[in-house]
Amino acid sequence: MSHDFHIPKDVLITVAGTVGVGKSTLTAALAARLGFRTSMEKVDQNPYLEKFYHDFERWSFHLQIYFLAERFKEQKAIVEAGGGFVQDRSIYEDTGIFAKMHADQGTMSKTDYETYSSLFEAMVMTPYFPHPDVLIYLEGELSSILNRIRLRGREMEIQTDVSYWEHMYERYAKWIEEFNACPVLRLNIDEYDATDEASLDEIICQAAEIIQASRARRSK
Numbered sequence: 001m002s003h004d005f006h007i008p009k010d011v012l013i014t015v016a017g018t019v020g021v022g023k024s025t026l027t028a029a030l031a032a033r034l035g036f037r038t039s040m041e042k043v044d045q046n047p048y049l050e051k052f053y054h055d056f057e058r059w060s061f062h063l064q065i066y067f068l069a070e071r072f073k074e075q076k077a078i079v080e081a082g083g084g085f086v087q088d089r090s091i092y093e094d095t096g097i098f099a100k101m102h103a104d105q106g107t108m109s110k111t112d113y114e115t116y117s118s119l120f121e122a123m124v125m126t127p128y129f130p131h132p133d134v135l136i137y138l139e140g141e142l143s144s145i146l147n148r149i150r151l152r153g154r155e156m157e158i159q160t161d162v163s164y165w166e167h168m169y170e171r172y173a174k175w176i177e178e179f180n181a182c183p184v185l186r187l188n189i190d191e192y193d194a195t196d197e198a199s200l201d202e203i204i205c206q207a208a209e210i211i212q213a214s215r216a217r218r219s220k
């Protein structure tokens with residue numbers, strides 16, 4: 001057990017939510033508090049992301065394949081290490097939010113989407129791919145999230161039309177209602193402070209309860 005928190009040392013906690021909501025910040029804070037490792041989304045080294053924001057149609061497929069490969073490698077490393085990780089964004093969001101959104105709005109072709117989806121199914125939707133023990137879903141007011149995107153200052157995101165973020169925000173709200181691949185803890189971004197230990201401990205206690213209940217169910 002990780003001391004004090006009753007969280008087994010082998011768990012995988014994944015932090016999910018729309019762009020700018022606070023995933024990376026909470027991932028780092030929770031991992032530090034738990035003594036876990038992080039699996040972070042690496043934006044600066046991504047060779048397609050900036051190109052993608054300038055031309056969705058041209059780069060959607062390349063970007064999705066890149067993200068799929070990166071997340072799969074991370075997932076493999078987590079399994080090989082025996083867990084004990086907090087992960088910044090789930091692989092389910094790549095397909096359930098991003099790829100689907102671009103396919104639906106016509107910025108990823110039907111054929112590319114089918115190719116991507118069949119690769120995703122073959123890689124991810126198998127018994128060999130462990131689901132997270134808990135997915136912490138971050139949600140909040142769109143205006144606060146847009147503000148955070150602006151404050152963070154990634155030019156490619158700031159230059160992107162606000163309608164893109166509005167659309168993504170709506171998709172996330174529907175997606176989480178139907179999500180059932182693993183247990184979920186929903187957190188409102190106005191109701192915690194990632195810089196405050198007591199606030200983090202409260203989140204960890206809630207996650208611990210969910211993990212214990214789901215492991216107890218599985219062991220029956």
Ligand SMILES: Nc1ncnc2c1ncn2[C@@H]1O[C@H](COP(=O)(O)OP(=O)(O)O)[C@@H](O)[C@H]1O
Pocket residue numbers: 017018019020021022023024025026148149151152189192193194
């Ligand atoms: N709890 C918080 N309160 C205030 N600002 C925050 C909080 N969490 C994150 N931020 C800020 O919001 C921006 C986006 O956060 P980030 O963690 O990078 O989001 P994501 O990983 O979901 O895209 C960053 O500038 C970050 O410093």
Ligand SMILES: Nc1ncnc2c1ncn2[C@H]1C[C@H](O)[C@@H](COP(=O)(O)O)O1
Pocket residue numbers: 017018019020023024041043049063064067089093094095098099157
């Ligand atoms: N699967 C994805 N498709 C398109 N864009 C994606 C995908 N995953 C992440 N992104 C983008 C969104 C942001 O610009 C950066 C990082 O995401 P963040 O939510 O800020 O961690 O990558």
